Amino acid sequence: MGTVVEAANKEAPGSALAQKNPKIVFVLGGPGSGKGTQCAKIVEHFGYTHLSAGDLLRAETKSGSENGTMIQNMINDGKIVPSEVTIKLLERAILENENDKFLIDGFPRNEENRAAFEAVTNVEPEFVLFFDCPEEEMEKRLLGRNQGREDDNIDTIRKRFKVFLESSLPVIEYYDSKGKVRKIDAAKPAEEVFETVKALFTPVSDKAAA
Numbered sequence: 001m002g003t004v005v006e007a008a009n010k011e012a013p014g015s016a017l018a019q020k021n022p023k024i025v026f027v028l029g030g031p032g033s034g035k036g037t038q039c040a041k042i043v044e045h046f047g048y049t050h051l052s053a054g055d056l057l058r059a060e061t062k063s064g065s066e067n068g069t070m071i072q073n074m075i076n077d078g079k080i081v082p083s084e085v086t087i088k089l090l091e092r093a094i095l096e097n098e099n100d101k102f103l104i105d106g107f108p109r110n111e112e113n114r115a116a117f118e119a120v121t122n123v124e125p126e127f128v129l130f131f132d133c134p135e136e137e138m139e140k141r142l143l144g145r146n147q148g149r150e151d152d153n154i155d156t157i158r159k160r161f162k163v164f165l166e167s168s169l170p171v172i173e174y175y176d177s178k179g180k181v182r183k184i185d186a187a188k189p190a191e192e193v194f195e196t197v198k199a200l201f202t203p204v205s206d207k208a209a210a
């Protein structure tokens, strides 16, 4: 971890990303909690750009890049890809886009992700959406997802749940201690979940006017 963070610290103050200073919302929750589904709705209503770390990593495996095989193997085993790789993809996607509001879905997924991103960008998330959903509901959704994902099989799903509990929940706890977490009951139907989400993105002044 040291090397990524050290390198990033050197880069941080004048980096292109730090200069752009984008507005960022992290979207977290277990596999199958509905992150991608809710992000699509937020994009539609609130003009954010959705960046899914998993989608960026999957695209990279198909690009024939030197890291492709390593990324594919880690995804198939439910493991978290080294931060350096994921952050480069996120950084590029943010800089390529003229929008300055981003939903970063499925990142940071562990302490290394979190610390390295903070060091590179010097950017704090506005807040962190946490989709809270029971494991048995998430398992049911993942087994029914039908997006042709190689990691949506029961063996890999179990590994992903373990990684979520051991590595991702501590990141959520970290942001919770800073008062940044907006926890949402994600076990309800998607439209009902979005009603709660919507309230978080609607400015207080608009709510008063409505």
Ligand SMILES: Nc1ncnc2c1ncn2[C@@H]1O[C@H](COP(=O)(O)OP(=O)(O)O)[C@@H](O)[C@H]1O
Residues within 6 Å of the ligand: 029, 030, 031, 032, 033, 034, 035, 036, 037, 038, 141, 142, 144, 145, 146, 186, 187, 188, 189, 190, 191, 193
């Ligand atoms: N609230 C919900 N209730 C039931 N099914 C849902 C809900 N939200 C999403 N789904 C379905 O569950 C699966 C996983 O959702 P997805 O948004 O891909 O989750 P994530 O990105 O957190 O893994 C998809 O097939 C999606 O259509």
Ligand SMILES: Nc1ccn([C@@H]2O[C@H](COP(=O)(O)OP(=O)(O)O)[C@@H](O)[C@H]2O)c(=O)n1
Residues within 6 Å of the ligand: 030, 031, 032, 035, 036, 052, 053, 054, 055, 057, 074, 075, 076, 078, 079, 080, 081, 082, 086, 105, 106, 107, 108, 109, 113, 151, 160
């Ligand atoms: N920050 C991240 C996000 C995803 N990933 C990898 O990509 C896989 C799929 O992530 P995803 O966010 O698309 O998965 P879901 O939570 O949407 O089901 C993860 O299980 C990890 O192997 C990662 O290594 N680091």
Ligand SMILES: [Mg+2]
Residues within 6 Å of the ligand: 035, 036, 052, 054, 106
């Ligand atoms: Mg997803």
